[in-house]
Amino acid sequence: MSNATNGFPLDGPQASSSRTALPGVATPLAPPTSTSHVIANALRTAIVEGTLAPGAPLRQDAIARHFSVSAIPVREALRQLASEGWARIELNKGASVAxxxxxxxxxxxxxxxALESLALGLAIPNHTDETLREVSALAASGLHETDPSLYVERNEAFHMSLYAPAGRPQLMEMLRTLHRRGERYLRLKFGFPAYKGESDAEHVEILAAVQRRDIPAAQALVAEHLLGTGELIYRFLTEREAARVDEAARKKRRAGQSTRAAASPVSPAADPASAATPRSRSRTPDEASS
Structure with a gap:
């Protein structure tokens, strides 16, 4: 694969084509990470970071040219993204960003x-002074962060550091997946500067409860924090969709008004038959008597 863009908005990783042959050792047909997975990971990152916007087409030919591969691994990558909810594949329309x-x-x-409240309850008894210093540093690093990508990264690091001492690897993996799925939505927070400040303050409150070893308070705070974020994003997307529908209706009305204005009234044309018939005149007395 190459990383030539060819009009595609990603710079994909390059795969080395040179391999050292060892006597008696079979050369693998594919690298440990398959081409389709490399493509899927690159597309997923672009979707999460907004390089590929919601609804953007994912054209197989453009992606294949970008990565210098055939259509087969591209199709596999798109099917993988569709199964994960990142893309949609429609018959006769192709794939697009969900x-x-x-x-x-x-x-x-x-x-x-629900899951982070559980994880926090399991983690608090195992936190040490050292782990709490790490959590505190991560909380402070996000307070004044204005770059969406860095903020999202530090926000996840803060939350995961709260739960790491729980010692539940499967639970942590589930949480990492949810953070990844929610990253597109978390970035919307930067449309609400005041809310970001409130969210950062809530991080400080959660940390304080953990430092006090107050499990019920910490669990309640993290649950309220996350449910509040979800409701805020839900309302924002609801209002944005309503505004989009209203704007579409206004454009339709304006288009109808313009069409009616362009159709100016036409004066009725003179009747050709009446125009061709000469106007009758009064007959003179001599003509009348003849």
């Missing part, structure tokens, strides 16, 4: 609320 969904956003944060 739209933002208010219901999905709220559900992600509802699930996170």
């Amino acid at each position: 739209p933002l969904s208010r219901d999905e956003a709220r559900e992600i944060y509802e699930i996170r609320s």
